Amino acid sequence: MEIWLLVLISLSLCVFLKALFNHVFLSQTHSLPPAPFTFPVIGNILWIRKSTSELERAIRSLNQKLGPMVTLHMGSRPAIFIADRSLAYIALIQKGAVFANRPPASATSRGLGNQHNINSSFYGPTWRLLRRNLTSEILHPSRVKTFGHALLMCFGDKLEEKQIQEIEQVQRRMVVNINTVVGGFLVPKNGTVNFMVADIGWDSKAWEDPMAFKPERFLNSEREAFDITGSREIKMMPFGAGRRICPGYGLAMLHLEYFVANLVLNFEWKAVDGDDIDLYASLGKPGRARVLSFLEGRIVGNFTCQSTGVMESNKAELKALGINYVAEY
Numbered sequence: 001m002e003i004w005l006l007v008l009i010s011l012s013l014c015v016f017l018k019a020l021f022n023h024v025f026l027s028q029t030h031s032l033p034p035a036p037f038t039f040p041v042i043g044n045i046l047w048i049r050k051s052t053s054e055l056e057r058a059i060r061s062l063n064q065k066l067g068p069m070v071t072l073h074m075g076s077r078p079a080i081f082i083a084d085r086s087l088a089y090i091a092l093i094q095k096g097a098v099f100a101n102r103p104p105a106s107a108t109s110r111g112l113g114n115q116h117n118i119n120s121s122f123y124g125p126t127w128r129l130l131r132r133n134l135t136s137e138i139l140h141p142s143r144v145k146t147f148g149h150a151l152l153m154c155f156g157d158k159l160e161e162k163q164i165q166e167i168e169q170v171q172r173r174m175v176v177n178i179n180t181v182v183g184g185f186l187v188p189k190n191g192t193v194n195f196m197v198a199d200i201g202w203d204s205k206a207w208e209d210p211m212a213f214k215p216e217r218f219l220n221s222e223r224e225a226f227d228i229t230g231s232r233e234i235k236m237m238p239f240g241a242g243r244r245i246c247p248g249y250g251l252a253m254l255h256l257e258y259f260v261a262n263l264v265l266n267f268e269w270k271a272v273d274g275d276d277i278d279l280y281a282s283l284g285k286p287g288r289a290r291v292l293s294f295l296e297g298r299i300v301g302n303f304t305c306q307s308t309g310v311m312e313s314n315k316a317e318l319k320a321l322g323i324n325y326v327a328e329y
């Protein structure tokens with residue numbers, strides 16, 4: 001027999017035996033993450049009826065009692081919630097291929113595209129094709145430079161409210177296709193896995209004083225930019241992590257830096273009376289220069305900055321964010 005055929009058969013056999021092992025043994029040797037006591041059916045309905053923020057609060061208090069992984073029985077499949085960054089790393093990076101699938105669409109959203117869009121499509125050839133097309137044809141740095149105002153389409157009014165809600169609902173949810181183990185607990189085949197993104201980013205072991213506003217925390221000792229992809233360690237995951245990480249994160253960061261740069265250019269920044277923010281701290285320059293030097297070199301040349309005056313639309317936007325400007329530039 002040809003040697004390559006022998007290797008192929010042995011590999012296939014290994015994969016098959018591993019799948020069999022996972023399916024038969026893991027579910028017997030490991031249990032699901034702890035679940036709160038609830039009455040069957042009624043408890044299930046009560047969980048489903050909670051709003052996203054109520055659910056988040058309830059899970060947070062369960063995490064304090066039961067640990068960083070909990071199971072809720074809501075709907076037909078167990079829903080597992082992970083609130084620990086090391087466990088998120090194991091799932092999304094080390095076991096990336098297992099935690100890359102999306103749950104099937106609910107009956108109501110099925111009509112919105114039959115999961116043939118990149119965000120909701122199953123992990124497989126269609127997703128790969130869509131993702132390759134997006135990253136190489138649309139989000140490639142050479143193309144990004146030519147977009148200019150099209151940037152706003154990604155965030156602005158072209159994205160309807162309904163679509164935004166759909167993205168929000170599915171974006172941090174994964175479904176696993178085989179039984180697997182994380183943190184000593186079984187994550188069962190077809191179970192959904194949700195990541196408590198806010199809690200993951202508030203770990204005081206990863207960040208000194210996690211709730212304080214300290215932009216310089218994102219510069220390491222060599223003044224390199226912080227690795228937001230989590231490929232070596234997850235410290236926060238605003239763009240997700242692993243195989244389904246947001247492919248637009250580079251563009252989004254650029255857009256956010258552009259937004260901050262415009263704020264810095266258009267406004268005079270002063271500490272609020274009584275506030276002890278040291279504008280000369282860390283980089284040894286006043287606040288505005290400090291932010292600009294942080295942004296330096298990270299804004300591509302083709303974006304023009306609104307360098308004089310404050311646009312009416314900016315004022316309204318800032319007011320809505322609760323930011324009061326001190327002086328026009």
Ligand code: HEM
Pocket residue numbers: 118119120131134139154170171172173237238239240241243244245246247248249251252253
């Ligand atoms: C501040 C802005 C943005 C944030 C916070 C953000 C965040 C996210 C998150 C959390 C996910 C889910 C990752 C996961 O499931 O693990 C995601 C997915 C995605 N994002 Fe973004 N995103 C932003 C901007 C953008 C932009 C500008 C684009 C496109 C130009 C984009 C395109 C996508 C796509 C296509 C997916 C689905 C990827 C997949 O399932 O393979 N996002 N984003």
